[in-house]
Amino acid sequence: MHPDNSRRNYAVLAVSVAVAALFIYAGIDKIRNPQQFADSTAGFALLPAVLINLLALGLPPFELACGVLLLAPPTRRVGALAVAVVSVMFFAALASALLRGLTLDCGCFGAGAPSRPRMWLELALDVALFSGALFVYLRSITRRPARAA
Amino acid sequence: MSIITPDPARPSEARSLGSQIARDFGRIAILAIASLGAGLAMNRFSLHPLPLVYQTPEQRFDAELTTLVAAPPFEVASAATVGLEEFRSAVGGKSALIFDARPSVFFEKGHVPGALNLARDDFAHDYRGLAGVLQAAHDKPIIVYCSGGECRDSRLVADALLSLGFGNVRVFSGGWDAWSAAGLPASTGSGH
Numbered sequence: 001m002h003p004d005n006s007r008r009n010y011a012v013l014a015v016s017v018a019v020a021a022l023f024i025y026a027g028i029d030k031i032r033n034p035q036q037f038a039d040s041t042a043g044f045a046l047l048p049a050v051l052i053n054l055l056a057l058g059l060p061p062f063e064l065a066c067g068v069l070l071l072a073p074p075t076r077r078v079g080a081l082a083v084a085v086v087s088v089m090f091f092a093a094l095a096s097a098l099l100r101g102l103t104l105d106c107g108c109f110g111a112g113a114p115s116r117p118r119m120w121l122e123l124a125l126d127v128a129l130f131s132g133a134l135f136v137y138l139r140s141i142t143r144r145p146a147r148a149a
Numbered sequence: 150m151s152i153i154t155p156d157p158a159r160p161s162e163a164r165s166l167g168s169q170i171a172r173d174f175g176r177i178a179i180l181a182i183a184s185l186g187a188g189l190a191m192n193r194f195s196l197h198p199l200p201l202v203y204q205t206p207e208q209r210f211d212a213e214l215t216t217l218v219a220a221p222p223f224e225v226a227s228a229a230t231v232g233l234e235e236f237r238s239a240v241g242g243k244s245a246l247i248f249d250a251r252p253s254v255f256f257e258k259g260h261v262p263g264a265l266n267l268a269r270d271d272f273a274h275d276y277r278g279l280a281g282v283l284q285a286a287h288d289k290p291i292i293v294y295c296s297g298g299e300c301r302d303s304r305l306v307a308d309a310l311l312s313l314g315f316g317n318v319r320v321f322s323g324g325w326d327a328w329s330a331a332g333l334p335a336s337t338g339s340g341h
Contacts, residue, residue, distance in 0.1 A: 081174070
């Protein structure tokens with residue numbers, strides 16, 4: 001194997017494990033306290049009441065699944081794309097809250113006190129997660145040779 | 150990164166990549182539906198299941214209160230507030246009952262010495278547990294605090310105590326943030 005490829009493979013593995021760990025942690029934390037996550041979600045004032053609890057119940061297992069999928073090479077590609085999608089969702093929600101002048105607890109990676117500096121930090125973390133997930137996804141897409149007609 | 154960029158001169162390659170990405174999005178949609186199913190199933194067997202439609206903390210709190218008194222709506226006169234110095238002297242002189250309205254997990258990490266946990270999110274349970282203390286000191290002033298800043302828990306708990314017949318209830322609006330920022334002593338643990 002070419003040394004460059006080997007280094008890239010290690011980088012993919014390292015990024016996958018780091019993102020997976022964060023998502024598994026975030027998923028388990030939210031599964032343990034769905035009410036807290038529902039309250040955090042409601043604080044964004046983006047969703048109607050009928051969707052808030054469904055999101056609070058459905059997103060944590062999804063995050064957990066993303067983390068697990070990232071760890072196994074055959075499912076890594078789908079896990080990475082799912083993380084990228086969730087990161088964009090979190091980013092959009094946080095950016096909109098910041099633009100509207102809200103101060104809240106994002107609830108993205110565990111409960112905490114409402115704080116705008118923390119919201120900015122979590123926004124930056126979303127960018128990092130999206131970049132990492134995109135890197136893993138793009139590295140995982142293999143070129144398939146075009147078949148002769 | 151040649152592996153990710155389809156060669157424009159080879160349209161079949163671009164189509165293949167496009168269909169692979171489309172299939173991945175399809176798998177994500179299936180994963181999302183399965184996750185929602187798993188979440189709903191876990192909620193079904195949870196000790197504290199969420200209702201399908203979200204209720205605000207105020208709505209949940211009102212529902213909790215109806216388990217303690219049978220005559221809603223409650224007469225809620227907004228509780229007065231106290232500043233840090235007055236709160237500090239009440240804590241030091243033990244001249245008031247101090248209640249921490251934050252969830253127990255935060256109370257256990259650190260609270261004002263002598264404070265008791267009367268959490269907004271488990272009010273009825275905590276209130277019943279503290280019935281003896283509240284009965285014995287019915288005429289003693291009560292001061293409630295929560296995190297500080299924009300937290301609403303102390304206000305909700307104080308108003309609930311007023312509606313339950315306690316006459317001298319106030320809120321320390323600076324809360325735990327102001328207390329700890331002033332470098333004042335803290336206790337940890339459940340406090341019971």
